[in-house]
Amino acid sequence: xxxxxxxxxxxxxxxxxLLNQIRAVVGTxxxxxxxxxxxxxxxxxxxxxVKHAIGVGNGTDALMLIxxxxxxxxxxxxxxxxxxxxxxxxxxxxxxxxxxxxxxxADYNLDPAKLEAAITPRTxxxxxxHLTGNPADIDPILEIAKRHRLYVVEDAAxxxxxxxxxxxxxxxxxxxxxxxxPLKNLNVWGDGGVITTNSxxxxxxxxxxxxxxxxxxxxxxxxxHNSRLDTVQxxxxxxxxxxxxxxxxxxxxxxxxxxxxLSDVPGVVLPPRRSDVFQVFHTYIIQADKRDELLRFLETRxxxxxxxxxxxxxxxxxxxxxGYRPGDLPATEEQARRILTLPIHQYLSEDHIRxxxxxxxxxxxxx
Ligand SMILES: *Cc1c(COP(=O)(O)O)cnc(C)c1O
Numbered sequence: 627x628x629x630x631x632x633x634x635x636x637x638x639x640x641x642x643x644l645l646n647q648i649r650a651v652v653g654t655x656x657x658x659x660x661x662x663x664x665x666x667x668x669x670x671x672x673x674x675x676v677k678h679a680i681g682v683g684n685g686t687d688a689l690m691l692i693x694x695x696x697x698x699x700x701x702x703x704x705x706x707x708x709x710x711x712x713x714x715x716x717x718x719x720x721x722x723x724x725x726x727x728x729x730x731x732a733d734y735n736l737d738p739a740k741l742e743a744a745i746t747p748r749t750x751x752x753x754x755x756h757l758t759g760n761p762a763d764i765d766p767i768l769e770i771a772k773r774h775r776l777y778v779v780e781d782a783a784x785x786x787x788x789x790x791x792x793x794x795x796x797x798x799x800x801x802x803x804x805x806x807x808p809l810k811n812l813n814v815w816g817d818g819g820v821i822t823t824n825s826x827x828x829x830x831x832x833x834x835x836x837x838x839x840x841x842x843x844x845x846x847x848x849x850x851h852n853s854r855l856d857t858v859q860x861x862x863x864x865x866x867x868x869x870x871x872x873x874x875x876x877x878x879x880x881x882x883x884x885x886x887x888l889s890d891v892p893g894v895v896l897p898p899r900r901s902d903v904f905q906v907f908h909t910y911i912i913q914a915d916k917r918d919e920l921l922r923f924l925e926t927r928x929x930x931x932x933x934x935x936x937x938x939x940x941x942x943x944x945x946x947x948x949g950y951r952p953g954d955l956p957a958t959e960e961q962a963r964r965i966l967t968l969p970i971h972q973y974l975s976e977d978h979i980r981x982x983x984x985x986x987x988x989x990x991x992x993x
Pocket of ligand 1: 784818
Protein backbone atom coordinates (compact mmCIF):
# COMPACT_ATOMS: atom_id res chain seq x y z
CA UNK A 627 0.00 0.00 0.00
CA UNK A 628 1.10 3.58 -0.62
CA UNK A 629 -0.06 6.47 1.54
CA UNK A 630 0.75 9.80 -0.05
CA UNK A 631 0.83 13.02 1.90
CA UNK A 632 -0.08 15.16 -1.09
CA UNK A 633 -3.38 14.82 -2.88
CA UNK A 634 -3.89 17.83 -5.13
CA UNK A 635 -3.73 15.71 -8.29
CA UNK A 636 -6.82 13.86 -7.01
CA UNK A 637 -8.83 16.88 -5.98
CA UNK A 638 -10.13 17.88 -9.35
CA UNK A 639 -10.49 14.60 -11.16
CA UNK A 640 -13.71 15.92 -12.66
CA UNK A 641 -13.28 19.66 -13.07
CA UNK A 642 -15.95 20.17 -15.76
CA UNK A 643 -18.59 21.73 -13.53
CA LEU A 644 -16.06 24.16 -12.11
CA LEU A 645 -14.65 25.00 -15.51
CA ASN A 646 -18.17 25.88 -16.63
CA GLN A 647 -18.53 28.29 -13.72
CA ILE A 648 -15.22 29.87 -14.66
CA ARG A 649 -16.36 30.13 -18.29
CA ALA A 650 -19.36 32.06 -16.99
CA VAL A 651 -17.02 34.54 -15.27
CA VAL A 652 -14.94 34.89 -18.42
CA GLY A 653 -18.11 35.60 -20.36
CA THR A 654 -18.99 38.57 -18.15
CA UNK A 655 -15.53 40.14 -17.99
CA UNK A 656 -15.98 40.83 -14.23
CA UNK A 657 -12.48 39.63 -13.33
CA UNK A 658 -12.06 41.82 -10.23
CA UNK A 659 -14.69 41.99 -7.50
CA UNK A 660 -17.32 40.40 -9.71
CA UNK A 661 -20.61 39.13 -8.22
CA UNK A 662 -19.11 35.76 -7.15
CA UNK A 663 -16.89 37.57 -4.63
CA UNK A 664 -19.68 39.01 -2.42
CA UNK A 665 -21.63 35.77 -2.87
CA UNK A 666 -18.63 33.78 -1.60
CA UNK A 667 -18.04 36.30 1.21
CA UNK A 668 -21.62 35.97 2.40
CA UNK A 669 -21.44 32.18 2.56
CA UNK A 670 -18.01 32.26 4.21
CA UNK A 671 -19.28 34.66 6.89
CA UNK A 672 -22.17 32.26 7.56
CA UNK A 673 -19.74 29.33 8.02
CA UNK A 674 -17.86 31.37 10.65
CA UNK A 675 -20.94 32.82 12.31
CA VAL A 676 -19.79 36.42 11.74
CA LYS A 677 -21.28 39.54 10.19
CA HIS A 678 -18.56 40.18 7.63
CA ALA A 679 -16.13 38.29 5.42
CA ILE A 680 -13.74 40.12 3.09
CA GLY A 681 -12.03 38.23 0.26
CA VAL A 682 -8.34 39.09 -0.20
CA GLY A 683 -5.34 37.89 -2.18
CA ASN A 684 -3.98 35.28 0.27
CA GLY A 685 -3.83 34.35 3.94
CA THR A 686 -0.70 36.37 4.63
CA ASP A 687 -2.33 39.52 3.26
CA ALA A 688 -5.43 38.75 5.35
CA LEU A 689 -3.35 38.95 8.54
CA MET A 690 -1.30 41.89 7.29
CA LEU A 691 -4.37 43.94 6.32
CA ILE A 692 -6.04 43.24 9.67
CA UNK A 693 -2.96 44.56 11.49
CA UNK A 694 -2.85 47.61 9.17
CA UNK A 695 -6.52 48.36 9.73
CA UNK A 696 -5.95 48.21 13.50
CA UNK A 697 -3.24 50.84 13.13
CA UNK A 698 -0.44 48.46 14.12
CA UNK A 699 2.99 49.32 12.73
CA UNK A 700 6.52 50.48 13.62
CA UNK A 701 7.15 50.67 17.38
CA UNK A 702 4.41 48.14 18.15
CA UNK A 703 4.77 44.53 19.25
CA UNK A 704 2.50 41.59 18.45
CA UNK A 705 2.75 38.28 20.30
CA UNK A 706 2.40 35.04 18.36
CA UNK A 707 3.55 31.40 18.29
CA UNK A 708 6.88 30.33 16.79
CA UNK A 709 5.79 26.82 15.71
CA UNK A 710 3.66 28.13 12.86
CA UNK A 711 3.97 28.65 9.13
CA UNK A 712 6.27 31.64 8.72
CA UNK A 713 3.44 33.97 7.65
CA UNK A 714 2.06 34.30 11.21
CA UNK A 715 5.18 36.24 12.14
CA UNK A 716 5.83 37.50 8.62
CA UNK A 717 2.57 39.45 8.54
CA UNK A 718 3.57 41.21 11.77
CA UNK A 719 7.03 42.06 10.45
CA UNK A 720 5.84 43.38 7.08
CA UNK A 721 3.59 45.99 8.70
CA UNK A 722 6.73 47.20 10.50
CA UNK A 723 5.82 45.82 13.93
CA UNK A 724 7.96 43.45 16.01
CA UNK A 725 6.99 39.79 16.27
CA UNK A 726 7.31 38.57 19.85
CA UNK A 727 7.13 34.83 20.44
CA UNK A 728 5.53 33.12 23.41
CA UNK A 729 5.83 29.42 24.15
CA UNK A 730 3.18 26.82 23.37
CA UNK A 731 1.49 24.08 25.38
CA ALA A 732 1.00 20.35 24.77
CA ASP A 733 -1.81 21.28 22.33
CA TYR A 734 0.84 23.05 20.13
CA ASN A 735 -1.01 26.36 20.62
CA LEU A 736 -0.07 29.50 22.60
CA ASP A 737 0.06 28.65 26.30
CA PRO A 738 -2.02 31.30 28.13
CA ALA A 739 0.18 30.83 31.20
CA LYS A 740 3.24 31.97 29.21
CA LEU A 741 1.62 35.01 27.61
CA GLU A 742 1.82 37.70 30.25
CA ALA A 743 5.60 37.49 30.51
CA ALA A 744 5.79 38.47 26.82
CA ILE A 745 3.62 41.61 27.21
CA THR A 746 5.40 44.98 27.27
CA PRO A 747 4.14 48.59 27.10
CA ARG A 748 4.55 48.32 23.30
CA THR A 749 2.37 45.23 22.88
CA UNK A 750 -0.72 45.96 20.77
CA UNK A 751 -2.11 42.55 19.93
CA UNK A 752 -1.97 38.81 20.49
CA UNK A 753 -2.11 36.67 17.35
CA UNK A 754 -2.92 33.07 18.31
CA UNK A 755 -2.60 30.39 15.62
CA HIS A 756 -5.17 27.59 15.63
CA LEU A 757 -2.50 25.09 14.63
CA THR A 758 -3.59 21.79 13.01
CA GLY A 759 -7.20 23.05 12.99
CA ASN A 760 -7.42 22.81 16.79
CA PRO A 761 -8.59 26.11 18.34
CA ALA A 762 -6.19 27.82 20.72
CA ASP A 763 -7.46 28.08 24.31
CA ILE A 764 -9.02 31.42 23.52
CA ASP A 765 -10.99 32.35 26.67
CA PRO A 766 -7.95 32.87 28.93
CA ILE A 767 -6.20 34.62 26.02
CA LEU A 768 -9.17 36.98 25.60
CA GLU A 769 -9.18 37.60 29.35
CA ILE A 770 -5.47 38.53 29.37
CA ALA A 771 -5.98 40.71 26.28
CA LYS A 772 -8.85 42.54 27.91
CA ARG A 773 -6.86 43.20 31.07
CA HIS A 774 -3.97 44.66 29.03
CA ARG A 775 -6.20 46.34 26.39
CA LEU A 776 -4.83 44.29 23.50
CA TYR A 777 -6.48 43.12 20.30
CA VAL A 778 -6.79 39.40 19.61
CA VAL A 779 -6.31 38.57 15.92
CA GLU A 780 -6.84 34.91 15.00
CA ASP A 781 -4.57 33.16 12.52
CA ALA A 782 -7.31 30.81 11.36
CA ALA A 783 -5.55 29.66 8.18
CA UNK A 784 -5.67 26.01 9.28
CA UNK A 785 -8.98 26.03 11.09
CA UNK A 786 -12.02 26.86 8.99
CA UNK A 787 -15.19 25.45 10.59
CA UNK A 788 -13.48 24.64 13.92
CA UNK A 789 -15.30 25.58 17.14
CA UNK A 790 -14.33 26.63 20.64
CA UNK A 791 -17.07 26.15 23.24
CA UNK A 792 -19.71 26.40 20.52
CA UNK A 793 -18.24 29.54 18.91
CA UNK A 794 -16.80 29.22 15.42
CA UNK A 795 -13.17 30.04 14.73
CA UNK A 796 -13.12 33.38 12.91
CA UNK A 797 -15.53 34.90 15.44
CA UNK A 798 -13.33 34.64 18.54
CA UNK A 799 -11.29 37.87 18.35
CA UNK A 800 -11.53 41.32 16.75
CA UNK A 801 -10.81 39.75 13.33
CA UNK A 802 -9.41 36.57 11.79
CA UNK A 803 -7.31 35.70 8.75
CA UNK A 804 -7.98 32.59 6.63
CA UNK A 805 -6.00 31.13 3.73
CA UNK A 806 -7.48 29.45 0.66
CA UNK A 807 -4.09 28.07 -0.44
CA PRO A 808 -4.38 24.75 -2.33
CA LEU A 809 -3.23 22.77 0.74
CA LYS A 810 -5.79 24.21 3.18
CA ASN A 811 -9.04 22.41 4.08
CA LEU A 812 -11.01 24.88 1.95
CA ASN A 813 -9.00 25.92 -1.05
CA VAL A 814 -9.05 27.58 -4.45
CA TRP A 815 -7.02 27.04 -7.63
CA GLY A 816 -4.13 29.22 -6.56
CA ASP A 817 -3.88 31.90 -3.90
CA GLY A 818 -6.75 33.39 -1.96
CA GLY A 819 -7.57 34.55 1.55
CA VAL A 820 -10.46 35.77 3.69
CA ILE A 821 -10.80 38.10 6.65
CA THR A 822 -13.71 37.68 9.05
CA THR A 823 -14.93 40.21 11.61
CA ASN A 824 -18.04 41.30 13.48
CA SER A 825 -16.90 44.92 13.43
CA UNK A 826 -18.73 47.17 10.94
CA UNK A 827 -15.92 49.70 11.29
CA UNK A 828 -13.20 47.16 10.38
CA UNK A 829 -15.30 45.74 7.55
CA UNK A 830 -15.53 49.15 5.92
CA UNK A 831 -11.83 49.85 6.51
CA UNK A 832 -10.68 46.48 5.21
CA UNK A 833 -12.64 46.81 1.98
CA UNK A 834 -10.65 50.01 1.39
CA UNK A 835 -7.35 48.44 2.50
CA UNK A 836 -7.68 45.63 -0.05
CA UNK A 837 -8.62 47.93 -2.94
CA UNK A 838 -6.32 50.99 -3.15
CA UNK A 839 -8.24 52.89 -0.45
CA UNK A 840 -10.80 53.53 -3.16
CA UNK A 841 -14.14 54.65 -1.73
CA UNK A 842 -15.55 55.23 -5.20
CA UNK A 843 -13.91 55.09 -8.61
CA UNK A 844 -12.89 58.70 -8.21
CA UNK A 845 -12.30 59.09 -4.46
CA UNK A 846 -9.26 57.67 -2.67
CA UNK A 847 -9.54 57.79 1.14
CA UNK A 848 -5.96 56.68 1.88
CA UNK A 849 -3.05 54.95 0.13
CA UNK A 850 -3.49 51.22 0.49
CA HIS A 851 -2.86 47.78 -0.99
CA ASN A 852 -4.25 45.89 -3.96
CA SER A 853 -5.12 42.47 -2.54
CA ARG A 854 -8.46 41.17 -3.77
CA LEU A 855 -9.87 37.68 -4.07
CA ASP A 856 -10.13 37.07 -7.84
CA THR A 857 -13.64 36.53 -9.17
CA VAL A 858 -12.49 33.28 -10.80
CA GLN A 859 -11.19 32.01 -7.45
CA UNK A 860 -14.39 33.04 -5.70
CA UNK A 861 -16.27 30.83 -8.18
CA UNK A 862 -13.99 27.91 -7.26
CA UNK A 863 -14.37 28.70 -3.56
CA UNK A 864 -18.17 28.75 -3.82
CA UNK A 865 -18.16 25.23 -5.22
CA UNK A 866 -15.79 23.92 -2.55
CA UNK A 867 -17.74 25.59 0.27
CA UNK A 868 -20.50 23.12 -0.60
CA UNK A 869 -18.01 20.30 0.02
CA UNK A 870 -16.59 21.67 3.27
CA UNK A 871 -18.82 19.67 5.61
CA UNK A 872 -17.87 16.44 3.84
CA UNK A 873 -14.15 17.28 3.87
CA UNK A 874 -14.32 18.20 7.57
CA UNK A 875 -16.25 15.06 8.47
CA UNK A 876 -13.76 12.77 6.71
CA UNK A 877 -10.78 14.37 8.45
CA UNK A 878 -12.57 14.15 11.80
CA UNK A 879 -13.26 10.42 11.36
CA UNK A 880 -9.61 9.81 10.40
CA UNK A 881 -8.36 11.91 13.34
CA UNK A 882 -10.44 9.91 15.80
CA UNK A 883 -9.35 6.64 14.22
CA UNK A 884 -5.66 7.60 14.55
CA UNK A 885 -6.33 8.62 18.18
CA UNK A 886 -7.83 5.23 19.00
CA UNK A 887 -5.08 3.28 17.19
CA LEU A 888 -2.14 5.25 18.63
CA SER A 889 -3.13 6.25 22.16
CA ASP A 890 -1.55 3.18 23.80
CA VAL A 891 1.72 3.18 21.84
CA PRO A 892 4.75 3.84 24.05
CA GLY A 893 6.96 6.37 22.28
CA VAL A 894 4.00 8.26 20.81
CA VAL A 895 2.43 11.28 22.51
CA LEU A 896 -0.88 12.63 21.24
CA PRO A 897 -1.97 16.18 22.03
CA PRO A 898 -4.69 16.46 24.69
CA ARG A 899 -8.21 16.36 23.20
CA ARG A 900 -10.68 18.77 24.76
CA SER A 901 -14.36 17.91 24.76
CA ASP A 902 -15.39 21.56 24.40
CA VAL A 903 -13.69 22.16 21.04
CA PHE A 904 -14.45 20.92 17.55
CA GLN A 905 -11.21 20.43 15.66
CA VAL A 906 -10.97 20.06 11.93
CA PHE A 907 -7.65 18.21 11.54
CA HIS A 908 -5.96 20.33 8.92
CA THR A 909 -2.96 18.25 10.00
CA TYR A 910 -2.54 15.32 12.40
CA ILE A 911 0.62 15.82 14.45
CA ILE A 912 2.07 13.37 16.96
CA GLN A 913 5.17 13.60 19.11
CA ALA A 914 7.40 10.59 18.58
CA ASP A 915 10.53 9.17 20.25
CA LYS A 916 13.24 8.59 17.61
CA ARG A 917 11.20 10.74 15.24
CA ASP A 918 13.65 10.75 12.33
CA GLU A 919 14.05 6.97 12.45
CA LEU A 920 10.29 6.54 12.52
CA LEU A 921 9.94 8.87 9.52
CA ARG A 922 12.44 6.78 7.54
CA PHE A 923 10.85 3.50 8.65
CA LEU A 924 7.43 4.67 7.47
CA GLU A 925 8.99 5.76 4.19
CA THR A 926 10.14 2.18 3.58
CA ARG A 927 6.48 1.14 4.01
CA UNK A 928 5.34 3.61 1.36
CA UNK A 929 4.00 6.07 3.93
CA UNK A 930 4.78 9.74 3.35
CA UNK A 931 4.97 11.97 6.44
CA UNK A 932 6.13 15.55 7.04
CA UNK A 933 7.40 17.78 9.84
CA UNK A 934 5.42 20.99 10.52
CA UNK A 935 7.77 22.72 11.21
CA UNK A 936 11.37 21.51 11.70
CA UNK A 937 12.80 24.96 12.53
CA UNK A 938 10.69 27.25 14.73
CA UNK A 939 10.33 30.77 13.32
CA UNK A 940 12.33 32.41 16.15
CA UNK A 941 15.41 30.37 15.10
CA UNK A 942 15.12 31.13 11.36
CA UNK A 943 17.71 33.39 9.71
CA UNK A 944 14.85 35.84 9.03
CA UNK A 945 14.36 36.30 12.78
CA UNK A 946 18.02 36.83 13.67
CA UNK A 947 17.50 40.59 14.18
CA UNK A 948 15.02 39.80 16.96
CA GLY A 949 17.80 38.28 19.07
CA TYR A 950 16.27 34.94 20.07
CA ARG A 951 18.56 32.10 21.13
CA PRO A 952 18.08 28.32 21.26
CA GLY A 953 16.46 27.57 24.61
CA ASP A 954 14.29 30.70 24.67
CA LEU A 955 11.11 28.70 23.89
CA PRO A 956 11.73 25.28 25.46
CA ALA A 957 8.38 23.62 24.65
CA THR A 958 8.36 24.88 21.05
CA GLU A 959 11.93 23.71 20.49
CA GLU A 960 11.44 20.33 22.17
CA GLN A 961 8.34 19.71 20.04
CA ALA A 962 10.19 20.70 16.86
CA ARG A 963 12.56 17.78 17.52
CA ARG A 964 9.72 15.32 18.16
CA ILE A 965 6.75 16.22 15.95
CA LEU A 966 5.65 14.21 12.93
CA THR A 967 2.69 14.96 10.67
CA LEU A 968 0.72 11.94 9.43
CA PRO A 969 -1.36 11.93 6.25
CA ILE A 970 -5.02 12.75 6.97
CA HIS A 971 -6.47 14.26 3.79
CA GLN A 972 -9.96 13.53 2.54
CA TYR A 973 -8.85 11.32 -0.36
CA LEU A 974 -7.57 8.60 1.97
CA SER A 975 -9.65 5.73 3.29
CA GLU A 976 -9.89 4.17 6.76
CA ASP A 977 -7.67 1.35 5.45
CA HIS A 978 -4.92 3.88 4.74
CA ILE A 979 -5.19 5.24 8.29
CA ARG A 980 -5.05 1.71 9.75
CA UNK A 981 -2.02 0.95 7.58
CA UNK A 982 -0.15 4.05 8.81
CA UNK A 983 -1.03 3.28 12.44
CA UNK A 984 0.08 -0.35 12.00
CA UNK A 985 3.44 0.87 10.69
CA UNK A 986 3.91 3.09 13.74
CA UNK A 987 2.88 0.29 16.13
CA UNK A 988 5.33 -2.06 14.46
CA UNK A 989 8.17 0.47 14.76
CA UNK A 990 7.62 0.69 18.53
CA UNK A 991 7.23 -3.07 18.93
CA UNK A 992 3.46 -3.02 19.36
CA UNK A 993 2.62 -4.59 16.02
C1 LIG B 1 -1.06 28.82 5.15
C2 LIG B 1 -0.88 29.64 6.37
C3 LIG B 1 -0.75 31.04 6.32
C4 LIG B 1 -0.56 31.82 5.05
O1 LIG B 1 -1.52 31.68 4.09
P1 LIG B 1 -1.15 31.98 2.54
O2 LIG B 1 -2.49 31.95 1.88
O3 LIG B 1 -0.24 30.89 2.08
O4 LIG B 1 -0.52 33.33 2.48
C5 LIG B 1 -0.68 31.74 7.52
N1 LIG B 1 -0.71 31.11 8.70
C6 LIG B 1 -0.81 29.76 8.80
C7 LIG B 1 -0.86 29.13 10.15
C8 LIG B 1 -0.89 28.99 7.64
O5 LIG B 1 -0.98 27.65 7.76
